Amino acid sequence: MSLPEEQKEVIIEQKMKQFITFVKKEFYHVFRDRKTLLMLFGLPVVQIVLFGFALTNEIKNTKVVILDYAKDEASGSIINKIEASSYFEIEHSLLSHEEIERAFKQGTIKLAIVFPVNFNNDLLHLNKSQIQIIADASDPNTANTLISFTTSIISDYQKELMQINALPYLIIPKIRMLYNPELKGAPNFVPGVMALVLTLICVMMTSVAIVKEKEKGTMEILLVSPFKPILVILSKAIPYLLISFVNVSVILLLSVFILDMPINGSIVLLFAESTLLIITALSLGLFISTVTDSQQTAMMLSMMGMMLPTTLFSGFMFPIENMPVALQLISNIVPAKWYYIIVKSIMIKGLGFSGVWKETLILTAMTVFLMIISLKKFKTRLE
């Protein structure tokens, strides 16, 4: 039975009107709930600021002490080089080894450099000289980075020397830190925060929003109406989709203007991939809502089910390569992991779609899978 064109148009118009009214209603819900609204927009800003300034493991202005027994030309030039770099700040010079111990115990310094007596002499006449570098290894990552910075400063000096007294057969390793030469933390955590914020907000908010209708009994009325259940879900997703767009923009603006992090790839592609993750997260939220009946359970499930795996397995806090194989396998089912790879590739490496199509395909497959089971599980009755 096919309806006349005119009647079809009327029906479509009615459906559109229903849909728009429903979306409007969802916006009222979101904007009238001040606390949630604050969380929705505050979360990304707080995270960026936290990771950008407080929880950073970036090396900048690290305090060092210098114990210079030599006080000659060579030690002086190296000290000057260290002082000139932005990584270090020379706290003060010491006179004896005992003072080093004391300085570390006070906790203000991270590194001590000791030049022995006759440093320059040994270097020039024995072609060999030693420098002692003592690092506070209670934070091993920072200690490692500091040591490698110091070593590179010293080898810089060495090279200068060699240019003067050219020695044959010398191999000089030229290390380049690709994409992130200054070893900044931002390129690592900005994509991570984006993944975290998007999954958290979308999964939690959609699941809670749908379960709320069940809990408050309004779902009962919605079901006993001509409105299609699929539209209930769709109209709930739209406000969160828009809010997530705002959040992505805010995060990107913050990272470009406050954290000096450039976006090397295409912004359009970045937004397109973000939309994909948002849809994945929305369908996951929908799935959670079909298996829970109270807002609290939905909230707990999304928190435990999303927050933990996202922080653990997306790779932005703990490198996945270092994990046991079992955990590496588990990390593959975390959507944020793939999104994290995509965002890093686009933002930092400046890759185009051809560079991220595999990850995109995996995310798409996940989304389709989640959509299908949640729509199948969505009940058109109360039980």
Place this chain on the structure above:
Amino acid sequence: MVQLNNISKTYNKGSTLAVDNVSFSVDKGELFGLIGPDGAGKTSIFRILTTLLLPDTGTASVTGLDIIKDYKAIRNGVGYMPGRFSLYQDLTVEENLNFFATLFNTTIRENYELIKDIYIQIEPFKTRRAGKLSGGMKQKLALCCALIHKPTVLFLDEPTTGVDAVSRKEFWEMLKRLKEQGITILVSTPYMDEATLCDRIALIQTGKILSIDTPEKIIKQFQEQLYAVKSGNMYKLLNDLKRYEYISSCYPFGEFFHVLFKNNVHNIKTEVMNYLKSKGHEQLEMHSIPPTIEDCFIKLMTH
């Protein structure tokens, strides 16, 4: 208009019987009441009829449509007001009404005549959020929302629970007016005094229908003489009445005890008065009274 045949429904995998082989029918334009205490199965029956629950056994139809096969068509045409206040508390009165009007492909203006009498009372508060309304106002708004699409059948699940006496009275007057407009109404209530306001009622207890008829006929079936008894010491009175040899049943009812006696005793009133006086009761009162629906319910329940 509404027809149920041997409907049964269990919960928790069959361990809890909520509706036990219920059959009844409601005619077009009738105001039909489902009367019973909490947990009697009223809500389950309503949810089965509004296609929200599937019955375990039995068949049912609403406006000639099967509740299982044609559930989509039923959902388009009926009005349903759940027992719990189920509107959006963070939306204003007007926004709620607009939302439900659009949901049913209509507008407030189109069916304004139908809800006018009710809406006029809440219109002064139309910019107030639904969550901030009083209980009676909430019910009026919920009724407006259930009516806005001019349903052929209206299902009202305990619409007057938690509403003050004045609002309850108003609410029933509104139902009467809706009935006059030809809308078939199914209403459930735990308040027995509301039963007489219905055209026909079904008394229901633990999922079973005890009796279906007009309130007048149900009362007429109550043939024994009912007495209301009161004394200065009500606790002692209850004990003494229970020990009385011709007692049939006795239960508290307002400030009185309603008492039934065995049929074959002559001049029972004087006998009882003498018995109670001999037990030392003062300020004794005893009247013969006509039974109410509640008396009928209690009698049906205990038999």
